Amino acid sequence: MKPFLYIRPKNLKEAIDAVSFHPQASFIAGGTNLLDLMKRGLAFPEKLVDINHLPLKKIEQKRGILRIGALALNSDVARHKLVNDQHPLLVQAINEGASGQLRNMATTGGNLLQQTRCPYFYDTAFPCNRRQPGSGCSAVNGINRHHAIFGVDEGDPDQSCIAVHSSDMSVALVALDAEIVIAGQNGERKVPLTGLYRAPGNRPNLSANLDKGELITAVEIPDSRYGKNVHYLKVRDRASYAFALVSAAVALDMRGNSISSASISLGGVAYMPWRLPTVEKFLTGQPANDALFKQAADMSVAGARPFKHNAYKVKLVRNVIYESLKTAAGIA
Ligand SMILES: Cc1cc2nc3c(=O)[nH]c(=O)nc-3n(C[C@H](O)[C@H](O)[C@H](O)COP(=O)(O)OP(=O)(O)OC[C@H]3O[C@@H](n4cnc5c(N)ncnc54)[C@H](O)[C@@H]3O)c2cc1C
Ligand code: SF4
Numbered sequence: 001m002k003p004f005l006y007i008r009p010k011n012l013k014e015a016i017d018a019v020s021f022h023p024q025a026s027f028i029a030g031g032t033n034l035l036d037l038m039k040r041g042l043a044f045p046e047k048l049v050d051i052n053h054l055p056l057k058k059i060e061q062k063r064g065i066l067r068i069g070a071l072a073l074n075s076d077v078a079r080h081k082l083v084n085d086q087h088p089l090l091v092q093a094i095n096e097g098a099s100g101q102l103r104n105m106a107t108t109g110g111n112l113l114q115q116t117r118c119p120y121f122y123d124t125a126f127p128c129n130r131r132q133p134g135s136g137c138s139a140v141n142g143i144n145r146h147h148a149i150f151g152v153d154e155g156d157p158d159q160s161c162i163a164v165h166s167s168d169m170s171v172a173l174v175a176l177d178a179e180i181v182i183a184g185q186n187g188e189r190k191v192p193l194t195g196l197y198r199a200p201g202n203r204p205n206l207s208a209n210l211d212k213g214e215l216i217t218a219v220e221i222p223d224s225r226y227g228k229n230v231h232y233l234k235v236r237d238r239a240s241y242a243f244a245l246v247s248a249a250v251a252l253d254m255r256g257n258s259i260s261s262a263s264i265s266l267g268g269v270a271y272m273p274w275r276l277p278t279v280e281k282f283l284t285g286q287p288a289n290d291a292l293f294k295q296a297a298d299m300s301v302a303g304a305r306p307f308k309h310n311a312y313k314v315k316l317v318r319n320v321i322y323e324s325l326k327t328a329a330g331i332a
Contacts (some may be wrong), residue, residue: 001038005047006269010041011054012183012215018312019051020185020213027051027215029110032102036048037115042131056109056217059083070109070216074169075100077108079191084182087221089230089251093172096234098111109216112180112196113208118147118163125291130161130204137161144307149314151199151270152305161204162307164268165197166243169265172232172277175249179222183216191220197272207271225261226251231328233320234267244268244315250324252288259329264300264321269313276300279321288329297322298329 009015019025026045028034029052046159057078066086077083078094083130098106120126120138127136127143128328139147139162148163170193178193191209196216198209210216234247245269253260262283266274279299286292302319326332 001041002044002046004038004045005046007052008050008053012217013047013048015049015051015054016184016213016215018213019215022047029107030073030105032098032106033110033114041124042115042122053213053218061086062280065206068108068221070218070220071107074098074103074106074108074111077169078103086224087172088228089176089178089226089232089249090169090172090221093168093231093234093247093249094101094229096232096244096247097168100152107221108169112170112173112193112216112219114167116159116161116163116207117166119143121163124285129159130163130200130207133203133205134159139163140307143307143309145267145312146243146309147307148270149304149310149317150266150274151272151305152307156202159202159204160265161200161271163200163204164270165207165272166268167273168232168234168244168247168267168296171247171265173219174273175251175263175265176221176224178219180216181218181220182289183217184211188217190220192274194275197305200271224251225253226263227254228301229254229328229330231324233324233327235316235320246313246320248317248320248324249273250321250328252283252328253326254288254329257287259286259288266300266317269304269317276321283325288331290326290331293322293325293329296325 025047028048056069058069078091120128126138148164154163170311179190229252232249234244244267249265251263262280264276295316304314
C-alpha cells in the first residue's frame with residue numbers, strides 16, 4: 001500500500017474542504033471497500049479524510065420522512081425500530097448484504113458508493129476502462145456471467161463498461177423513492193438516489209454524480225404506503241457473503257386484493273438499481289393474482305441485452321420478479 005496522510009476533521013466543513021482542495025484526497029467511512037482497493041493498488045489516495053466521528057449517525061423521523069445519517073452502520077439501520085416498523089423492505093435488503101461483521105462496519109453512505117465487483121477491474125493484467133479509461137473492456141468479450149443486461153447500450157463499447165452496481169440496500173432504497181442529501185462547497189442539495197449513479201458512457205471511471213469534495217450526509221425515505229406488502233429477493237451463488245446475480249425489491253400498495261400502486265427495482269443487472277416503470281404501471285389498479293404476476297414477469301425483461309455468459313439472467317429476472325410479487329402480495 002502506498003503511504004498516505006490521515007486526518008480527522010473536526011467538522012463537516014473541514015472534511016469537505018480537505019477533499020475539495022486536495023487532488024488526491026478521499027473520504028473514508030467504514031473502510032470495508034476503500035481499504036481493500038488501496039491494499040490491491042486500485043485506489044491510492046494521498047490523503048484519507050476520516051469522517052467517522054462526524055455527527056451523521058442519527059436515524060430519525062420528521063414530518064413523515066425517515067432520515068438515516070450517512071454514517072449509520074448497516075447493522076444499526078437494520079435493527080432500528082423506526083426502520084423495521086416503516087420500511088421492512090430496507091431491513092430485508094440490508095440483511096441480505098455481505099456478512100454480520102461487514103454490516104457492523106459498513107456505513108450507509110459508503111454502501112451506496114461501493115466500487116464494482118467486476119473481476120477484471122481487480123485484475124490489473126487485464127484492460128479495464130473503469131480502472132484505466134480508454135484501455136478497453138475485458139468483460140464484453142470475456143467471462144461476463146456477472147455483468148449487466150440493462151443499460152448497456154450507452155457509450156462506445158471500446159470505452160464503456162458493462163459492470164453492475166453491487167449494493168443491496170440501494171435496490172430497496174430506489175424502490176422506496178429515497179433521496180440523498182449531499183453537502184459540498186455550494187451548500188446542501190437533495191437528489192433522488194437514482195440521480196447519484198452515472199451511466200458509464202465513455203467515462204466509466206466516474207460512477208457517481210458527485211463533485212469533488214461532496215459528501216453524502218443522509219438518506220431520506222418518504223412516508224411508506226406499502227406496509228408489509230414488500231419483498232426483497234436476492235439470488236446468488238452462495239447463501240451468504242456473495243453479491244447478487246439478480247435481486248428484486250418489490251413494494252405493493254394494496255387495497256384489499258387490488259394493487260393501488262407498485263414499485264419495483266432490480267439489482268445485479270445494471271450500473272445502478274434498475275426501476276421497472278412499465279411493469280409498475282401495468283400492475284396499477286389490477287387485482288393481485290398469479291396470472292397477472294406471470295405477465296408482469298414476462299414484461300420485466302423487455303429491453304434486456306444479454307452477453308455471451310449472462311443470458312441466464314433474463315430467465316432469472318423473470319423468476320425473481322414473479323416470486324417476489326407473489327410474496328409481497330401475500331399469495332405465495
Ligand atoms: C467480502 C465482502 C462482501 C460484500 N458483500 C456485499 C453484499 O452482498 N451486498 C452489499 O450491498 N455490499 C456488500 N459488500 C460491500 C460492503 O457492504 C461495502 O464495502 C460497504 O457498504 C462500504 O461501506 P464503508 O462505510 O465501509 O465504505 P468505505 O469503504 O469507507 O467507502 C467506500 C467509498 O465511499 C466513499 N464514501 C464513504 N462514505 C461517504 C460519504 N458519506 N460521502 C461521500 N463519499 C463517501 C469513500 O470515499 C469510498 O470511495 C461486501 C464487501 C465485502 C468486503
Ligand atoms: S465491465 Fe467495466 S469494470 Fe469490468 S472490465 Fe469492463 S470496463 Fe472494467
